[in-house]
Amino acid sequence: MKTEINKSLPGQVMLGIAVVGVGVLYLLDNLGIISFRNEVGILPIALIVFGVIKLFDTKAPNGYLFGAALIAIGVFLVLRKLGLPYFNLRSLWPLILIGLGASVIYKALKGRSRIATGMPDGSVSDDSVIDATAILGGFERRITTQNFRGGEATAIMGGCELDLREASIEGEAVLNVVAVLGGITLKTPPDWTVILHGTPILGGFEEKTAKPPNANKRLIITGYAIMGGVEVRN
Template sequence: MKSDINKRDGKRDGKRSIPSQVILGAFVIGMGVLFLLDNLDIFDFHRAVAFWPAAFILFGVIKLLDTQSPNGALVGAILIGVGAVMTINRLGFMHINMRALWPLLIIFLGAAVICKAVTGRRMLGMQSKDDDATDAVVDITAILGGFDRRITTPAFRGGEVTAVMGGCMLDLRGSSIEGEAVLNVFALMGGITLKVPPDWTVALNGTPIMGGFDEKTITAPHNNKRLVIRGYAIMGGVEVRN
């Protein structure tokens, strides 16, 4: 039963990731068109390069479309907010002193801690009937820092791991899977390392953007335990090893 549920969840995740890939593809096409117009002396692309902070808005939208957790939504909102403020400043509509706005980072981090605490207690209350359920689905976020966690559960179902200018290490070697589990990853100028048992089959379906996905695992003896990894590595890296 759990295997069927995981498969259905995986299909929903696949459908959910399509809009973000469409947005990313449209962005790449747009960049190509701008470079072409610059080479044809129709448009001076060098002026548009000055508005590179708009990339943060793009990354934030991608995160919002792919996330299924409040922490992920908060990270997406932060990226969009940072990109919007920096872009407005460069457009000259507002003269914003970035040094005066640095306390906003502390406010965002405090909001993330509160959000994590509230949602964590809610999940514990919903899953109190199962002692191992708290580790079955993970929701890990590291911003400007590191996170190291060991998971031991007989029925890992996946979850979400986010690293923004930080690092996450998730040790799953003491866990098992009933059928298939889906793990969404998002590494922006950061790194995510996953350690999995040797009897797990790993399927990497991520999208690297000036980053990389690296699998260093041995071939599993069977295919009845499958971990599907989806998401993005933007100027960062995701490594899976056993």
Template sequence: MKDKLHSKGVTSQIVLGLLVILFGLLFLLDNLDLIEIRRVVTFWPMVFIIAGTVKLCDTQSRNGQLLGGGLIGLGVLMILDRMNIIDFDIRTLWPLFLIGAGIFVLYKALESRRTPPGASLKDDAGPGSDVVDVAAILGGFERRVATQNFRGGEITAVMGGCSLDMRSASIQGEAVINVFAFWGGVTLKCPPDWTVVLQGTPIMGGFEEKTATPPHSEKRLVIRGYAIMGGVEVRN
């Protein structure tokens, strides 16, 4: 599982790096008067496409894939509108967000009904769950985890906030959490005997660790992912 997470993170970093290089080359060519791209500033919805692409490359869950695809779709629609190819007025079509949220809720409900009874404790994000998969979109999410065999998971905050309290939990060796904060924040509270390893990538955002040095390093919590104009804080 850890190798799979690592490979996914490397892929997303490559995609992100290529996108940043592309934008840098475009602005350099513009400064050299070789091309005219000053209108690119009006195409700020590219931020949604970049964030969605990074999420798709970094996620391991269907929820993450839906979110990444949704961000890319929103960015494409807004850019096509600015190019006068389509007429996309977000003030008129904002109910689409409600429809999308409803579809997401229905999907989660149907998925939970298909989950075998014996697997429910490991697949949900309740206090006894070994793996978390939570998301906060335009809202807040708070959850406590008390399992004694925490194995990590995935946390997403898009224009919202996620708070995960793991102070009553324990790790058998190492656990990995993939975080994705886009215009949002993630707060992780862990026990004092956990060693926290931050391997995240901030993009106009930040990763912050406010933990005391544990007496030993038998329990390791590895934090990977991205904070895009958002923040991730780990404390105990």
């Protein structure tokens, strides 16, 4: 599973470059060389940075759509502040509706395809790979698959809770998390070994699990907690 963990390195590099870049911009602003704080501000830059990180770390279509949306909103805010050209929300909301509609259609077709083809064990649905997103709200889900393989969980100014206590792992699973001004809670079975490889930035990763007698089932958690928190307990 080394290759899976190393895939988060580009995102960490991008995050480091972005933090250094914003620090340089604010330093130049404080020295009076440029007027970054008044002309652009931190919010558009933060949206663009989070969007780029999501694009680098995601492997799910919804993740790519979400990252692209964050970048688009950040660019929109930058252009509006600079006056190049002038946009308003009235001209932007149809694009948002088109994106949401395309996402709904994709999920519906994907779910119908799974039902039509069936799973190897004869079931018609599969939650072995999850893709959970909570924005300005809450997301709760119970996972019961006996072959959990990981996935992605994102919480932005909201909360995401995944109950994995009835699930099982065959070897290792990698779960990538992103918590921005929000929280992600994971409930795991007592026979899972949890390994944290997350990067906290003004936030935290916390593990409250008992050590199992063996390490045959391992959940590897990667990602970021930016002014937010990720908690794992059993």
